[in-house]
Structures are given as structure tokens and as C-alpha cells.
Amino acid sequence: MSMPLIFEKSRPGRKAYSLPELDVPKKETSDSLPEWARRKQDPSLPEISEVDLIRHFTELSRRNFGVDQGFYPLGSCTMKYNPKINEDVAALPGFNNIHPYQPEELVQGALELMYEFGRDLCEISGMHEASLQPAAGAHGELTGLMIIKAYHESRGEGEKRTKVIVPDSAHGTNPASAAFCGYRVVEVKSDERGGVDLDSLREVISDDVAALMLTNPNTLGLFDENAVEIAEIVHNAGGLLYYDGANMNAIVGIVRPGDMGFDVLHYNVHKTFSAPHGGGGPGCGAIAVKEFLAPFLPVPVVEKQGDRYVLNYNRPQSIGMVKGFYGNFNVMVKGFAYIRSLGAEGLRKVAETAVLNANYVMTKLKEYYNLPYDRFCKHEFVIDSSRQVKHGVHTGDIAKALLDLAFHAPTIYFPLIVREAMMIEPTETESKETLDAFIEAMIKIAELAETSPETLQTAPHHTVVGRLDDVTAARKPIPRWTPPEE
Amino acid sequence: MDYVPHTNEDRSEMLKAIGISGIEELFSDIPSEVKLDRKLDLPPPMSELELRKHLSELAGKNTTTDDMVSFLGAGVYDHYVPSVVKHIISRSEFYTAYTPYQAEVSQGMLQSIFEYQTLMCELTGLDISNASLYDGATAIAEAATMSSRLTRRQEIIISQAVHPEYRSTLKTYAYNLGLEVKEVPFTDGSTDIEAIKELVSDKTACVILQNPNFFGCIENMALAAEAAHEKKALFVACVDPISLGILAAPGEYGADIAVGEAQGLGIPMGFGGPHLGFMTCRQQYIRQMPGRVVGETRDNQGRRGYILTLQAREQHIRRERATSNICSNQALCALAATVYLSWLGKQGIKEVAEQCMAKAHYACEELSKIPGVERMHRAPFFKEFAIRTPVNPETLSKGLLESNILGGLPLGRFYPELSDSLLIAVTEKRTKEEIDGLCRALEGLV
Numbered sequence: 005m006s007m008p009l010i011f012e013k014s015r016p017g018r019k020a021y022s023l024p025e026l027d028v029p030k031k032e033t034s035d036s037l038p039e040w041a042r043r044k045q046d047p048s049l050p051e052i053s054e055v056d057l058i059r060h061f062t063e064l065s066r067r068n069f070g071v072d073q074g075f076y077p078l079g080s081c082t083m084k085y086n087p088k089i090n091e092d093v094a095a096l097p098g099f100n101n102i103h104p105y106q107p108e109e110l111v112q113g114a115l116e117l118m119y120e121f122g123r124d125l126c127e128i129s130g131m132h133e134a135s136l137q138p139a140a141g142a143h144g145e146l147t148g149l150m151i152i153k154a155y156h157e158s159r160g161e162g163e164k165r166t167k168v169i170v171p172d173s174a175h176g177t178n179p180a181s182a183a184f185c186g187y188r189v190v191e192v193k194s195d196e197r198g199g200v201d202l203d204s205l206r207e208v209i210s211d212d213v214a215a216l217m218l219t220n221p222n223t224l225g226l227f228d229e230n231a232v233e234i235a236e237i238v239h240n241a242g243g244l245l246y247y248d249g250a251n252m253n254a255i256v257g258i259v260r261p262g263d264m265g266f267d268v269l270h271y272n273v274h275k276t277f278s279a280p281h282g283g284g285g286p287g288c289g290a291i292a293v294k295e296f297l298a299p300f301l302p303v304p305v306v307e308k309q310g311d312r313y314v315l316n317y318n319r320p321q322s323i324g325m326v327k328g329f330y331g332n333f334n335v336m337v338k339g340f341a342y343i344r345s346l347g348a349e350g351l352r353k354v355a356e357t358a359v360l361n362a363n364y365v366m367t368k369l370k371e372y373y374n375l376p377y378d379r380f381c382k383h384e385f386v387i388d389s390s391r392q393v394k395h396g397v398h399t400g401d402i403a404k405a406l407l408d409l410a411f412h413a414p415t416i417y418f419p420l421i422v423r424e425a426m427m428i429e430p431t432e433t434e435s436k437e438t439l440d441a442f443i444e445a446m447i448k449i450a451e452l453a454e455t456s457p458e459t460l461q462t463a464p465h466h467t468v469v470g471r472l473d474d475v476t477a478a479r480k481p482i483p484r485w486t487p488p489e490e
Numbered sequence: 491m492d493y494v495p496h497t498n499e500d501r502s503e504m505l506k507a508i509g510i511s512g513i514e515e516l517f518s519d520i521p522s523e524v525k526l527d528r529k530l531d532l533p534p535p536m537s538e539l540e541l542r543k544h545l546s547e548l549a550g551k552n553t554t555t556d557d558m559v560s561f562l563g564a565g566v567y568d569h570y571v572p573s574v575v576k577h578i579i580s581r582s583e584f585y586t587a588y589t590p591y592q593a594e595v596s597q598g599m600l601q602s603i604f605e606y607q608t609l610m611c612e613l614t615g616l617d618i619s620n621a622s623l624y625d626g627a628t629a630i631a632e633a634a635t636m637s638s639r640l641t642r643r644q645e646i647i648i649s650q651a652v653h654p655e656y657r658s659t660l661k662t663y664a665y666n667l668g669l670e671v672k673e674v675p676f677t678d679g680s681t682d683i684e685a686i687k688e689l690v691s692d693k694t695a696c697v698i699l700q701n702p703n704f705f706g707c708i709e710n711m712a713l714a715a716e717a718a719h720e721k722k723a724l725f726v727a728c729v730d731p732i733s734l735g736i737l738a739a740p741g742e743y744g745a746d747i748a749v750g751e752a753q754g755l756g757i758p759m760g761f762g763g764p765h766l767g768f769m770t771c772r773q774q775y776i777r778q779m780p781g782r783v784v785g786e787t788r789d790n791q792g793r794r795g796y797i798l799t800l801q802a803r804e805q806h807i808r809r810e811r812a813t814s815n816i817c818s819n820q821a822l823c824a825l826a827a828t829v830y831l832s833w834l835g836k837q838g839i840k841e842v843a844e845q846c847m848a849k850a851h852y853a854c855e856e857l858s859k860i861p862g863v864e865r866m867h868r869a870p871f872f873k874e875f876a877i878r879t880p881v882n883p884e885t886l887s888k889g890l891l892e893s894n895i896l897g898g899l900p901l902g903r904f905y906p907e908l909s910d911s912l913l914i915a916v917t918e919k920r921t922k923e924e925i926d927g928l929c930r931a932l933e934g935l936v
Contacts, residue, residue: 006794007597010605010832021572021838026845027922028852033736033844036851037870041708043738047612051835054574061578061602061829068598070586081588085493089538091580098549103562104762105899106553107887113551114761127531139624139763140818142805150666180805180815184635185666189810227519256530258517263524274818278493280582282822283599284589284621284782286764289818302662324662328565328627328655328751329762341545347535350492356513357494363516364504380516407595415591418806435495436504462790467594470789477787477799481776483618484608485786 006469007067010050010060011485020054048487067468068283069412075438077365079384079415079427080175080223082253082275087345090278090338099337104329108314114333115313118306121340122290128343128351129249129269130262131292135301136331141250143326144270144289145181145217147302150323151268151293152215152244153185154300158321161242165214169238171200173224173419178217178248187214194421198377199228202237209241219248220264221255221382223419223427225362235265244268244297252276253431254359254382257352268293277339288335302326357432358383361439365430368443372450376422384429386422392453397460399424402449404463404471409445491537555759559924560896561853563874563915564704565626565653566762567754569732569842570919571830575756578829579822589782589821593797594789599821600796603784606828613734613831613839614727614748615741616770620781622824623767623816626751627659630698630728632780632814633749633769634660637696637724638669639778639813645693647718649674649681651703652728654904660698669695679707679867679876686717694723696747701729701737704904705913706850706874707867708737715744731755731768731827733872735843740770747771756830757823766823777803780814842918846873850916853925857914860933866911874915876901876908881936883912893931 033042052060070076076083093099102111122134138144149168156165167190168182179189190208195201200218216238221227228234235245247261247269253276261269273279273288281287293301303322304315315330346354359382366375366385373387389399403413403426415427430439452459464470496504505511517525536544560568579585583598590596590603607619623629634646646664648657650673657673664671674685674697681699690697697718701709715725727745729737732754740748753765771779777800785799805812834842850873857863862880879886883900890897902909916925 007601009601009608010828011608014835019835019837020574020833021835021841023570023838023841023845023918024921026848028848028925031844031848031851033847036847037708037736040710040712040743041738041870043734043736044742045615045739046836047609047615047734047739047839049609049612049834049836049839050832051837052832054833057574057829057832058577060832062581064598064602065578065581065583066598067596067601068583068587068590069592069595070583072582072586076588078588078591083588086582086586087493089541091585093542093545093549095576096546096549097554097556098546098552100758100760101554101556102552102761103555103560103566103568103759103896105562105564105566106896107891110553110891111761113548116551117548124532139628139820140816142815142817143624143628146815150662153666176804176806176809176812177815177817179810180808180812183810183812184663184815186668227517229519229521232521232524255520257526259520259525263526265524272818280585281588281818282585282820283587283596283825284821285818286624286820286823287818324665325627325655325658326662327659327763328625328653328765331762332764333761334758334764337545341541344533344536344544345491345538345541348530348532350535351530351532353492353494356516357496359516360496360501360504360508360513363508367508380519382516403592404594407592412595413592433493433495436500464594468597469594469793469795470791472593472789472795472797473787474797474799477785477797478802481783481799482786483604483776483783483799484611485604 007063009485010052013052013056013060014050016051018051018053020052020057074410075434075442076412077414077428077430078412079429080250082429082431084278084431085433086278086280090341093341094334094337112313115306117340118336119308119313121336122306124343125271125290126292128256129292130260132295133298133301134290134292136290136336137302137327138289138291139327139332140285140287140289141270141272142177142181144291145177146184147326148246148268148270148291149181149185151297151300154323155297156214165212167213169208169213169216172421173222174217174219175223175248175250198224198226199230200234202230205237209237211242213241213243215244215246217246217248219251221251224377224386225381225384226377227382231264250275251383254355256355257348258355268297273335273339278342279335279338286332286335288332288339354432361430361432361434365428365439365443369446372447384427386425386427388422389424393424395453395457397453397457399426401460401463405449405460406445407464408466411442411445491535558894558896561898561914561916561928562896564899564913565751566759567915567917568759568919569754569917571756571758572833574833575826575829579826584825585822590798597795600784602825602828604796606824607784609828609831610768610770613731614770615739616748617773618776618779619770620779620783622820623769623781624820625763625765625767627656629749629767629769630656631660631663633726633747634664634696635667636778636780640775641695641724643693643695645670645672645695647672647674647689647694648698649676651676651681651705652698652700653704679705680869681709683710683713683717686714690717690721690723692721694721696724696726698726698728701727702733702872702874705867705876706871707869708871712743732843735839737872752827755827757826764820764823766820766827778813781816781819845918849920850875853916856925856929860936862936873917874913876911876913878911879936886912886935889935890931895928895931
């Protein structure tokens with residue numbers, strides 16, 4: 005059923021807000037502002053009582069599915085449980101009610117947390133120095149590439165190195181970030197085992213390559229066994245190695261990107277380190293680099309001088325700022341709390357269990373769905389619906405059918421190199437019972453694809469709205485509410 | 491402490507089902523020479539109790555704006571955050587969800603973003619809003635690259651009276667994209683419109699001004715827009731959404747794109763983030779807009795619903811030809827702003843803006859009575875203004891802290907030539923008593 009918009013509930017004269025009586029002389033806008041500075045037409049904000057406001061957004065929340073509502077195997081997004089204690093400590097007034105321009109001596113706790121978090125991120129990745137400024141994974145990618153560019157320029161090779169190599173299995177943000185950094189994107193093919201095809205790589209590698217961006221395990225959930233060789237090929241040509249940390253959940257405590265030869269990486273703190281995704285954000289895309297790239301990090305950098313923490317802006321080779329202030333601090337608090345809860349043992353257990361869970365579900369499902377790359381996966385795996393397509397049932401239909409069974413759908417139609425892909429990432433926080441229930445649901449859907457394909461083709465049937473028309477939405481966009489004509 | 495539910499029995503059953511004897515076999519494809527042969531060097535794990543204590547200790551090392559009376563602004567403002575905001579954004583149906591890719595089970599988030607987009611269009615007087623950007627600084631950078639694509643021009647003109655960190659961020663982005671950034675000077679705190687006219691040319695993609703600007707001065711945006719349009723460049727207005735309760739909307743003075751920082755709309759200062767970058771634009775530019783956009787549509791039974799739309803602009807479809815690389819945005823902050831603006835409503839947004847302005851003007855008048863203290867600029871202002879003081883502002887700020895007053899931003903930090911000036915912000919939260927307290931404390935120091 006459709007729900008009215010908050011604007012449609014508005015009645016002239018109602019209000020939720022209250023403000024103190026003005027205790028200074030009122031300024032008439034007509035006196036203190038020239039006519040050209042004044043607003044002509046009032047904005048039509050809704051007029052609603054507080055109870056109706058609360059009911060409106062509460063009702064909206066009931067029409068939304070999060071990790072707390074059920075299993076969310078959205079591949080590449082690491083939808084693990086978001087610990088409640090992290091929410092509580094991040095909401096402490098000592099973290100929330102501080103201004104970024106307060107004198108350093110009044111924010112030593114915040115700076116200490118950032119410093120320690122940066123050190124933890126370096127240890128976990130095998131890197132030397134971190135910047136917490138990027139707001140999200142894609143922002144971290146862009147920042148990392150800017151650092152790579154600054155490094156090449158510092159060696160007089162900026163003009164020459166114009167290309168960034170990206171595997172065809174990469175996240176869309178990789179080529180987009182490279183382009184946003186002014187690079188030309190060269191795609192390299194995957195081999196039959198799902199890794200980077202070394203011959204294709206050797207063909208495109210030359211002294212005009214600035215970097216190769218690699219997600220490892222990649223978006224197929226497969227560890228690229230040739231990681232070390234890939235690093236050698238790129239390094240020998242003078243290029244640098246960028247590690248997309250979206251899939252760090254598979255390897256924390258087991259292998260470190262720095263030890264595999266990568267020079268810079270970004271984390272998705274909102275994936276690996278349990279900060280919630282907030283319905284799309286905010287995230288934290290912290291980056292960490294090897295020592296030779298540290299001079300190029302964005303300013304400011306949090307440093308420790310004696311027992312004092314400072315923000316250092318005086319780094320002459322820095323790429324500059326990539327965002328206002330210091331990053332999404334509140335998300336850092338959650339990531340830091342998570343790392344400190346788990347410690348080294350806990351983090352390793354995260355990777356081991358995430359990989360165990362994925363392999364368990366994969367093993368159980370490969371009898372019913374096509375598994376294009378049949379080998380041990382890491383934290384996620386990709387199956388496709390080629391067997392179901394014969395009955396007219398596509399990946400999109402399977403995803404919608406899962407919604408009816410109270411599961412979130414996997415990531416679908418990605419990676420692009422697998423037709424009708426379904427990318428399933430269970431994460432480590434799901435119990436065997438939950439995984440078994442999901443497996444059962446997927447098996448049931450596979451059976452329905454043969455016996456009753458139309459049930460799937462018209463799914464979902466039990467959600468608050470049915471399948472939505474995305475074609476018309478894109479062709480004739482209605483991106484805002486407008487009052488009905490009187 | 492960890493959050494793994496498996497018992498040993500679960501684990502062995504699962505290993506058996508996979509057909510292996512130990513978990514390490516699942517990692518056999520990682521070359522052993524690069525595998526970590528030790529434990530990570532991290533402090534030992536903490537129980538929930540220990541963690542709460544540790545984090546509370548760290549938080550306790552910060553002095554908060556609850557402990558001081560703050561007149562510090564400069565892009566981040568101590569506005570009141572009503573209780574309703576926290577209660578709604580703490581609903582885990584919202585905060586533990588991912589991006590609403592599966593629309594049928596994400597109608598709550600999608601509809602709230604649709605409402606957010608409508609609110610931002612209303613406030614800015616423009617046609618289209620996206621679902622959010624990281625912050626005010628990156629929103630300016632995105633507006634510049636968007637303008638460059640729309641005009642196929644490579645030059646960005648920005649006023650030196652725009653927030654220094656926004657300009658700094660813009661320059662980082664622009665440098666890497668090969669865009670040239672030219673800065674327009676200000677005179678008496680306001681952007682020099684004549685200088686814009688001289689600089690703008692048929693190479694100019696856009697002209698960017700902030701209103702009120704970094705010094706709190708209200709700019710003559712219409713004249714700047716006219717100067718930009720004269721050469722068919724776009725005009726980008728960076729605005730404070732709270733000010734739009736009374737100040738002219740970007741749509742009213744001819745802006746093509748409006749951007750800004752919406753932290754003031756129900757989001758805590760939080761040491762600088764997460765905040766809320768926003769962007770709205772005219773209808774004809776919709777397909778070059780960066781970031782997610784939610785649109786209304788119908789389901790297979792004709793019922794109204796909402797969906798992520800125009801995705802052909804975005805990185806997951808368009809890859810290196812996308813309008814931006816942005817993926818995760820600031821969705822939960824946009825929800826906070828939606829709740830906040832709904833709480834204020836049509837009257838509240840006006841009243842909060844009027845109170846800010848009245849209190850800031852009262853503070854300015856009272857401060858100006860102190861011998862040797864004067865407002866620096868003559869332009870009209872809203873909630874922030876700069877004063878010149880006979881004592882070094884850094885010394886002054888330290889002195890004010892003795893009276894538990896966070897006394898504003900010494901401008902020398904960003905403008906060495908203004909090292910005798912202090913930027914003071916006054917929101918609706920400040921009382922007459924607190925303002926009088928500032929005046930008394932300051933008078934004692936000069």
C-alpha cells in the first residue's frame with residue numbers, strides 16, 4: 005500500500021517545533037536586510053504535529069529492511085551485525101559535541117582516538133601511515149590515486165604515466181575514481197580461474213601505467229593467487245599497486261595487502277569494521293600507504309608529539325585536502341571500538357568465519373545453481389541463474405522472490421563478467437540456522453523456477469509495494485513532490 | 491569479545507559439509523610466503539564493559555560545547571538538535587540498511603530521500619536535488635566538475651570569501667582533472683563583482699560564491715550570477731540552509747546549481763563529520779548531476795512507490811564515464827535533515843533564522859561598544875560576523891576560554907592579512923545572558 009508523503013499530511017498552522025522566547029531585540033528583516041538579500045517566497049515545508057511526525061517516520065522505518073530485520077547477503081557490502089555498544093560510545097557527548105576548530109588541547113581524546121585508529125589500520129594492512137579523511141570507499145580510491153599521481157609527478161613521470169589498469173571484474177567505483185583523477189582507464193581481462201589474466205596484463209603494461217587497482221579477493225569472491233606476480237609485473241614497469249579494501253573482511257589477520265606488494269589501500273570502515281551503512285551512508289574510507297607515499301597524504305595528518313596529539317598541516321608534498329576537516333569522525337569511533345573489542349584473535353576469527361560461511365552456502369547451493377568458478381571462495385561467491393533462465397526465470401526474479409521469504413537479496417547482475425550473476429556474502433555474524441534457512445529458501449526458489457516460473461516472475465507478492473517500474477522512472481523522472489494544482 | 495555465533499559443533503558440521511578438515515584449507519590459495527605468520531600487533535580484546543570505559547575516558551579528554559559557551563562557527567554550527575531527530579535515525583530499520591537497491595523492501599528509506607529531495611528543492615528554489623554528497627567542501631568540487639561537463643569549459647572561478655577548506659578541496663579535485671581554478675578577491679568582506687566581470691570569459695565553466703560568505707557577509711548573488719551568465723558560464727551558489735528561512739533562495743537570484751553544508755539541519759558538530767553535503771540544480775542539468783537520485787514511480791498494480799533512478803549517470807553502470815565516482819553518500823544525515831526540517835516546518839525555519847540573525851546582530855552591537863572593538867565589514871550579515879580587536883585574537887581566544895567561552899575563530903589561521911580579526915557565530919542556542927557574558931569577558935581582555 006502507498007503511504008502519504010509528509011507534505012500531504014501538512015495542515016496550515018500545525019507545528020512540532022518550539023524555540024525559546026527571543027530575549028534580544030527582534031530584527032525586522034526589512035530593516036536589517038536590503039530587498040535584494042531577502043527571500044521572496046517562503047519554502048513550503050510541511051506543517052505537522054510532533055506525534056504525527058514521529059508516526060510518519062516510524063511507519064517509514066517499518067517499510068525498510070536492515071541487518072537487524074534479517075539476513076542481508078548483499079555481496080561486496082559486508083552486511084554484518086552492527087554492535088550496539090559501538091552506537092552508544094559514538095553517541096557520547098564527548099565525541100558529538102565538539103567543534104573541529106576547537107583548540108587542540110581541548111580535543112586530545114578525539115585526536116588520540118584518530119591516531120590510534122590510524123595505527124591499527126596500518127598494522128592490519130601492513131602499511132606505514134594512514135589518512136582518515138576520505139568519507140567513503142570511492143573517496144578513498146580517489147585519494148589513493150591522487151597520491152599515486154603526486155608520487156609520479158615528484159619523480160618527473162607525471163606526464164608520462166597516464167593510465168590506470170582495472171580488471172574487468174572491478175567495482176564500478178574503480179574506473180570512475182581513476183577517471184575522476186584524470187587517468188585513462190585500461191581494462192584487463194580475467195582468466196578462466198577468475199583472476200587477472202597475466203598475459204593480458206603483460207600486453208597492456210608499459211611505462212605509461214601509473215597504477216593497477218586490484219580487489220583481492222576480487223568481486224567473484226576469489227583470491228587472486230597471482231597477487232605477488234601481478235605486483236612484480238606492475239612494479240617492474242614503474243607502476244604502483246592500489247588495493248581496493250572492500251573485501252578486507254576475507255583476509256583480516258591472515259594476509260596483509262602491504263605484504264602482498266600493494267602500495268596504498270582504502271578501507272571501508274563501514275564494511276570490515278562493522279560501522280552501519282545508514283541506508284547508504286555515511287561511511288569512512290580511510291586509506292593507508294607505504295612509507296614512500298606518506299609525504300603525499302592529505303592534510304591534516306594526526307601526529308603524536310611527546311604525549312600530545314596534533315594536527316599537522318605542514319606537509320609540503322601533500323595532495324591537499326579531499327574533504328572539509330578530518331573525515332567522518334563518528335564512523336571512525338565505531339570502527340575503532342570494533343577493532344578494540346575484537347583484538348587480533350577476534351579479527352582473524354572474523355575472516356575465518358566469513359570464509360567458512362560463504363563456502364558452506366556455496367557448497368550447498370551449487371547443486372541447484374550454476375557456479376561459474378568452482379573453487380574455494382573467500383567471504384563471498386558468485387552463482388548465476390543460467391539453469392533457471394531456461395524456464396524464463398532471471399536473476400532479478402530470484403532476488404524479488406527472496407524478498408517475499410523475508411531475506412534481503414544478494415547483489416545482482418554484478419560482477420559484469422558473469423551473466424545473470426548473484427553475489428552472495430553471508431558475513432561471519434550469521435548462525436548456521438540462518439544460513440540453512442537461506443539455503444532452503446534458495447532451493448525452494450530453484451524448484452519453483454521449474455514448477456511455477458510465473459510465481460517468481462511476478463514476485464514480490466508480500467512486500468508493501470510490488471515490482472516497481474524503473475523504465476518509466478528513468479524516462480520521465482519525478483524526483484520531487486509537487487503540490488496538486490488547485 | 492566477538493560477534494561470531496558458531497559453536498564448535500556448528501563449525502565441524504559445516505567443515506564436513508564442505509568436505510574439508512580445517513578452516514585453513516580454505517586459505518590454501520593464498521601464497522604462504524605472504525601470509526601473516528604472527529598475530530596482528532593490536533591491544534588485547536576488550537569486553538563491552540572495558541570498551542565502554544575506555545571510550546568514555548577518551549571522550550572525557552575532550553572539552554565539549556556543553557561545558558563551554560560556543561561562538562565558534564566557520565562552517566560548523568552549534569544549532570539545536572531536537573530529540574525527534576535522534577529517535578528516528580536510531581531506528582535500526584534505517585541505520586542498519588544498505589543503499590536501497592531492492593526498492594520493494596526499502597520504501598522507507600526511498601520515500602524519506604524523496605521527501606529530503608523535495609525539502610532541499612523548496613529551500614533552494616531549484617528543481618532537482620540529489621540524495622546527498624559527502625560535505626560542503628566536496629559538494630563544491632562536484633559542482634565545479636559538473637559545470638565543466640555541462641559547458642565543456644575548463645576554468646572555475648571562485649571567490650576568496652568562500653570557506654578556505656572548500657577552496658582547498660576544490661583545488662585538489664581540480665588539479666587532478668586538469669581544471670584551472672581562478673580566485674576572485676574580496677573588498678570589505680564582499681566578493682569584488684567587478685573583478686568577476688574582468689575574470690569571467692568564454693572559458694569559464696562556472697563562478698562560485700558562498701552566501702553568507704566565510705566572513706558572514708551577505709553577497710549580492712544576483713549581480714554575480716549576472717556576471718557569470720553574461721559569458722554563458724554557470725553560477726554556483728554555496729548556501730547555509732538555515733539562512734534560507736529568510737535569505738533569498740538560489741533559484742530566486744539565478745543560480746544554476748546550489749550546494750552547501752547542511753550540518754545545521756539536525757546533525758551534531760561531531761568534530762567535523764559526518765555532515766551533509768547537498769546539491770540542487772535546474773531541471774535541464776539533471777542528467778549531469780552526481781550521486782543518487784530517488785524518483786517516484788508505480789508498481790505492477792499501479793500503486794505509488796519510489797526507486798533509485800537515472801542510474802545511467804552512476805559509476806556502477808557507467809564506470810569511467812560516470813558523472814562522479816561517489817557511491818556511499820550521507821543517507822542517514824539526509825534523514826536527520828528531513829526530520830529536522832519537518833519538525834521546524836514552514837514557520838520554524840523562518841523563526842530559527844530570525845532568532846539567529848537577531849542574536850548575532852545584538853552580539854555585534856554590544857561588542858562594538860567595547861573600546862577598540864569594531865565589526866570589520868559593512869555588508870549586511872546573518873548569523874556570523876568578523877570583529878577587529880586591539881588584542882591578538884589568539885591571545886583573546888585563550889583568555890575567553892578562562893571564562894568557559896569558545897570565542898570564535900581567529901581569522902589569521904586562513905587569512906594572514908586578517909590576523910587582527912575574530913570570526914564570531916551566534917545561533918539560536920545562545921541567550922542574551924551568554925552574549926552579555928562574552929562582551930564582559932572580552933572587555934576585560936582588551
